Amino acid sequence: MRAYFLLAVLAASAGLQPLRSWDGQGHMMVAWVAFQHLDAATRAKVDRLLRLHPDYNTWVAGIPDDEAHRDQRLQRAMMLAATWPDEIKQDPHYTNDGENPNGRPAAAQNIGYADHLQHRYWHYIDVPLAVGGAQGRQPASVNAQERIELFLAALRTPPSPGDNTLAALQSYDLVWLLHLVGDIHQPLHCTSRFTPALPAGDAGGNKVKVKPTRATHDTELHSYWDRRLGASNDPDTVAKAAGRLPSVSRASASNRVSAWVRASWSLARNTVYCAPIGDAAGPYPLTAAYEQKALTTARKQVALAGARLAKVLAATLP
Numbered sequence: 001m002r003a004y005f006l007l008a009v010l011a012a013s014a015g016l017q018p019l020r021s022w023d024g025q026g027h028m029m030v031a032w033v034a035f036q037h038l039d040a041a042t043r044a045k046v047d048r049l050l051r052l053h054p055d056y057n058t059w060v061a062g063i064p065d066d067e068a069h070r071d072q073r074l075q076r077a078m079m080l081a082a083t084w085p086d087e088i089k090q091d092p093h094y095t096n097d098g099e100n101p102n103g104r105p106a107a108a109q110n111i112g113y114a115d116h117l118q119h120r121y122w123h124y125i126d127v128p129l130a131v132g133g134a135q136g137r138q139p140a141s142v143n144a145q146e147r148i149e150l151f152l153a154a155l156r157t158p159p160s161p162g163d164n165t166l167a168a169l170q171s172y173d174l175v176w177l178l179h180l181v182g183d184i185h186q187p188l189h190c191t192s193r194f195t196p197a198l199p200a201g202d203a204g205g206n207k208v209k210v211k212p213t214r215a216t217h218d219t220e221l222h223s224y225w226d227r228r229l230g231a232s233n234d235p236d237t238v239a240k241a242a243g244r245l246p247s248v249s250r251a252s253a254s255n256r257v258s259a260w261v262r263a264s265w266s267l268a269r270n271t272v273y274c275a276p277i278g279d280a281a282g283p284y285p286l287t288a289a290y291e292q293k294a295l296t297t298a299r300k301q302v303a304l305a306g307a308r309l310a311k312v313l314a315a316t317l318p
């Protein structure tokens with residue numbers, strides 16, 4: 001835990017921000033919501049797999065491993081597991097293998113914790129949003145949607161007794177799943193916008209600058225949306241904030257990954273790329289109305305992501 005916080009503090013003070021994902025708070029909120037929706041049997045299955053993560057003991061340090069603290073341990077482990085695919089972007093033991101998976105077989109591998117690639121291109125799917133006569137480009141074939149579907153399929157296989165190899169792989173797949181379901185509910189993780197001014201695409205809003213109403217500096221449109229949920233790294237603070245999210249019923253949550261992506265893409269088109277955001281690189285000064293809408297949208301998306309995550313886990317884990 002200490003190492004985790006230290007890293008977070010160092011990363012924040014050095015200005016190192018993950019470029020393409022909700023910040024840690026958003027991911028922890030998704031996991032917190034999912035935990036609340038999970039039934040006891042599914043919780044037990046998730047617990048068994050998360051215990052196989054190399055950082056598990058660090059995540060739950062200070063929480064006794066007994067019946068009375070079972071839920072507290074699992075909730076904490078799920079919240080920190082959901083941030084792990086971003087944590088490895090700051091970890092020198094993991095190689096930054098770039099943003100383009102095309103033509104590299106290792107980009108699509110699913111080999112578990114022996115894999116020390118960062119796989120940054122797993123965090124998003126750039127469905128083109130082409131405007132003003134610009135030509136869109138199709139997303140890479142290895143992407144967030146394809147990974148979520150792959151990990152769900154891998155998690156469906158019942159482990160045979162004593163097969164620790166499969167269980168360890170499923171642990172890795174589950175941790176990525178906890179993260180990626182959150183990512184694709186950030187609308188800018190599901191698109192790249194192509195305009196005459198940005199004909200190569202804006203990489204999910206990373207090439208567009210905005211100036212928030214109370215900020216002194218410009219920031220990228222992408223990271224502006226990443227940070228709508230807050231930037232706390234403390235799981236207890238985040239759990240309290242997550243308790244104030246709008247409630248979404250697990251029963252009404254769709255479990256089709258392609259539908260989640262399509263809905264996020266529509267939000268990008270209708271809610272993210274709208275006035276005062278223009279068709280070029282900005283910087284665009286934001287309005288109070290835009291900021292309010294962004295906050296409401298981000299909170300709803302995180303609540304929805306948690307409900308959907310719980311539903312697919314219950315339907316998938318054997």
Ligand SMILES: [Zn+2]
Pocket residue numbers: 020021022085086123179183
């Ligand atoms: Zn991510």
